Amino acid sequence: MSALVIEDVAKSFGGVSALRGVTLSLEAGKRLVLLGPNGAGKTTLFHAISGNIIASSGRITLFGRDITRLSPDARARLGLARTFQITNLLVNLTVIENILLAICGARELTFRFMRPLGSYRDIQVRALALLDEWGLASVGHQVVRNLSYGDQRQVEVVMALAGEPKILLLDEPTAGLSPAETLRVVEMVRKLPRHMTILMIEHDMDVAFEVADWIAVMHRGAMIAEGDEAAIRANKQVSDIYLGLE
Numbered sequence: 001m002s003a004l005v006i007e008d009v010a011k012s013f014g015g016v017s018a019l020r021g022v023t024l025s026l027e028a029g030k031r032l033v034l035l036g037p038n039g040a041g042k043t044t045l046f047h048a049i050s051g052n053i054i055a056s057s058g059r060i061t062l063f064g065r066d067i068t069r070l071s072p073d074a075r076a077r078l079g080l081a082r083t084f085q086i087t088n089l090l091v092n093l094t095v096i097e098n099i100l101l102a103i104c105g106a107r108e109l110t111f112r113f114m115r116p117l118g119s120y121r122d123i124q125v126r127a128l129a130l131l132d133e134w135g136l137a138s139v140g141h142q143v144v145r146n147l148s149y150g151d152q153r154q155v156e157v158v159m160a161l162a163g164e165p166k167i168l169l170l171d172e173p174t175a176g177l178s179p180a181e182t183l184r185v186v187e188m189v190r191k192l193p194r195h196m197t198i199l200m201i202e203h204d205m206d207v208a209f210e211v212a213d214w215i216a217v218m219h220r221g222a223m224i225a226e227g228d229e230a231a232i233r234a235n236k237q238v239s240d241i242y243l244g245l246e
């Protein structure tokens, strides 16, 4: 079954075409990495998928439902979660407080029409379990702004997991990290449940190949290549772009 189908999606901002007829589909349980230089349109594509912007034209289908014009909340209720390239953390709160808020947000979305939030204790138990599961228990009571950047990115991924999404979008979770921190984030992504469909933006090709079973490459708003590691490594246009020749 297709988790996500993107058909001929375009988006312009004034005179700038950020997306030009992008087509891409992703089977449930696959891990796709979206590569491409700065300004290629990767984040804009994520915004169009998550509902933070509405595509100017084209169609986006999530688990068989047309979501092209749905609100971000409606898409989240269908099982979609994402992180942002610009961090979305409340940096003056502790790690556990951020996770608690993410769980409350996810539950409010799911149960708004059905039943109250559940007990605070319940939510706290779940937050502690998530921190424990992802090796962040030792920083749970630290204020987020005092964490290393690598730990902050991991906290964001855990927050996105709070609602047990079926599909997870990660916008450059390794951007600005040291090689050691990058490795920890890559390990975390690799450990995510296999049934979860993952779409991750990454600019480093080697990191992409560590995580992906399928790679798509964007350049100047267009999807220019997709394939497995061997196909992408052998693609002349992709290597030209990465060497700055195009």
Ligand SMILES: Nc1ncnc2c1ncn2[C@@H]1O[C@H](COP(=O)(O)OP(=O)(O)O)[C@@H](O)[C@H]1O
Residues within 6 Å of the ligand: 013, 016, 017, 018, 036, 037, 038, 039, 040, 041, 042, 043, 044, 045
């Ligand atoms: N809100 C916006 N208003 C105007 N231009 C935008 C906006 N968002 C993105 N762009 C432009 O769209 C293009 C693609 O940007 P983006 O999707 O952020 O690229 P990437 O994530 O691949 O680096 C860039 O030229 C960028 O300047």
Ligand SMILES: [Mg+2]
Residues within 6 Å of the ligand: 042, 043, 044, 085
């Ligand atoms: Mg981006």
